[in-house]
Amino acid sequence: MLGPTGAPGRPPVLSLGRGSGSVRPAILTADRTPPGVKSSRRGARSALSLQEDIRNLWTTATLSQSKLDVPLSNVCELSDMEISSVGSKTGGPRKGGHDSDVGWDESDDKDSFKQEMDEQTSLKLELDRGSSRGSSRLGEEYKTETDKSSSLSSISASKQTPHRAYWMEQQNRLPLPLLELMESEALEVLTKALRSYRSEIGRDHVLTQQLHRYIEGLKRHRNKRTHIPAH
Amino acid sequence: MKLKHGSFLWYLYLDKLYCLLSVRNVRALMEYFHLLDVHRNNTLNDVLFYHFLRHVTDLRRTQIMTIFNMLDWNAVGEIGFDQFYMLVCILLAQENHLEEQFIFRHSRPVFELLDLDGERRIGVNNFNLYSFLFNIKKQELRELYHDFDITGDCRLNYKEFKLFTIFSMDKYQKRQKAGKEDKEKSLFRKKLSQINRSFLGLAVSQTRGGHAQVGAPELDTGLNGRRHGDTRTDSTDEQQQ
Numbered sequence: 444m445l446g447p448t449g450a451p452g453r454p455p456v457l458s459l460g461r462g463s464g465s466v467r468p469a470i471l472t473a474d475r476t477p478p479g480v481k482s483s484r485r486g487a488r489s490a491l492s493l494q495e496d497i498r499n500l501w502t503t504a505t506l507s508q509s510k511l512d513v514p515l516s517n518v519c520e521l522s523d524m525e526i527s528s529v530g531s532k533t534g535g536p537r538k539g540g541h542d543s544d545v546g547w548d549e550s551d552d553k554d555s556f557k558q559e560m561d562e563q564t565s566l567k568l569e570l571d572r573g574s575s576r577g578s579s580r581l582g583e584e585y586k587t588e589t590d591k592s593s594s595l596s597s598i599s600a601s602k603q604t605p606h607r608a609y610w611m612e613q614q615n616r617l618p619l620p621l622l623e624l625m626e627s628e629a630l631e632v633l634t635k636a637l638r639s640y641r642s643e644i645g646r647d648h649v650l651t652q653q654l655h656r657y658i659e660g661l662k663r664h665r666n667k668r669t670h671i672p673a674h
Numbered sequence: 675m676k677l678k679h680g681s682f683l684w685y686l687y688l689d690k691l692y693c694l695l696s697v698r699n700v701r702a703l704m705e706y707f708h709l710l711d712v713h714r715n716n717t718l719n720d721v722l723f724y725h726f727l728r729h730v731t732d733l734r735r736t737q738i739m740t741i742f743n744m745l746d747w748n749a750v751g752e753i754g755f756d757q758f759y760m761l762v763c764i765l766l767a768q769e770n771h772l773e774e775q776f777i778f779r780h781s782r783p784v785f786e787l788l789d790l791d792g793e794r795r796i797g798v799n800n801f802n803l804y805s806f807l808f809n810i811k812k813q814e815l816r817e818l819y820h821d822f823d824i825t826g827d828c829r830l831n832y833k834e835f836k837l838f839t840i841f842s843m844d845k846y847q848k849r850q851k852a853g854k855e856d857k858e859k860s861l862f863r864k865k866l867s868q869i870n871r872s873f874l875g876l877a878v879s880q881t882r883g884g885h886a887q888v889g890a891p892e893l894d895t896g897l898n899g900r901r902h903g904d905t906r907t908d909s910t911d912e913q914q915q
Contacts, residue, residue, distance in 0.1 A: 629709035636725045657712045
């Protein structure tokens with residue numbers, strides 16, 4: 444069959460992703476190792492690398508302050524967003540004679556925003572005062588402020604990092620129930636295929652024996668996994 | 675065509691807008707493909723393919739072999755992951771009633787698949803052969819060729835096919851809209867009837883005994899079994915007299 448250019452070829456594959464320049468599914472190279480060994484090796488290798496990466500991520504959940512690089516402005520923005528989102532969702536307690544939710548939310552946001560602005564201006568004022576009084580005093584005040592900011596940022600980072608580690612784990616590994624489902628289904632399909640092989644090409648054919656060995660390997664692998672939690 | 679409930683494919687899903695699998699789904703599908711790739715060629719031969727489709731769908735043998743011949747575009751007797759992925763997308767599109775959207779989004783690959791001879795034109799017979807994959811009925815196919823065969827050669831070239839996909843997508847969207855509107859209307863009617871009933875109940879209870887009672891009039895009875903309207907006082911009776 445000829446392709447669009449006239450040369451022998453195949454129709455264009457469905458592209459993955461949301462754009463025209465998308466990723467094709469990668470085809471892995473053939474591997475001659477038996478399936479049980481290969482899957483255990485593959486699993487062990489990926490498990491090791493996973494553990495190393497994920498361990499790092501999980502340990503960075505309790506980072507020291509010096510390793511954090513989140514600026515105070517970002518923290519303030521985050522807190523603003525949180526406050527505004529809470530305000531919009533809950534609406535807060537109603538004041539007497541106040542009709543609209545929007546007005547209440549806006550005033551709530553305004554108060555919080557004012558507080559943040561006040562804190563920032565007070566920070567600035569203190570810094571300015573510090574510069575006039577002396578560098579050491581400024582340094583101390585700056586240190587306390589930076590300690591506060593880094594503690595705030597550590598809280599926000601600690602909220603984010605465990606989630607990141609969790610999602611990385613999820614990205615790199617298929618869930619166990621899904622693997623079990625896939626293996627049991629594949630086993631059923633291949634057992635039926637083995638009957639067809641035996642009836643059509645005979646028991647002694649290379650392909651029939653290869654399929655038979657593969658099925659045995661898969662069964663052993665599955666049994667190992669089901670027995671491990673029992674022991 | 676229906677996927678077997680609880681099978682691995684049954685748990686996968688297409689993105690409704692682009693009719694593609696997510697990267698995680700593709701990864702899972704690749705693992706599954708490699709489980710079935712017994713001979714380590716990154717391919718499935720016709721026997722494995724047949725048993726796989728037989729296990730996860732309700733397709734007949736002839737339909738399965740037709741699909742295999744369609745996907746085996748190099749005529750090597752095996753299909754690779756690319757073709758397997760395309761097949762899974764087609765099956766999922768049918769399972770989730772996204773056929774029109776799928777053909778619209780992927781008109782070129784679908785056209786190339788249906789163009790068995792490579793003549794860049796699809797005849798009625800070829801289209802009919804694969805119409806079960808896209809849930810196109812015979813009558814619809816006849817109408818398709820009648821409406822969109824602009825060149826009049828009883829075959830569809832790519833432009834005519836693309837026009838057809840645009841129109842069918844438009845029809846699908848109108849159907850969706852109409853369905854939504856019907857649902858909203860019925861919800862609105864239900865709410866209205868509920869409101870009317872509650873108002874009626876209030877009005878009836880007020881006219882009977884002057885008691886502002888909430889509830890359906892038929893349940894408006896007291897503990898003694900008499901209706902509230904009957905429990906008049908002596909003073910009211912005298913007034914009426």
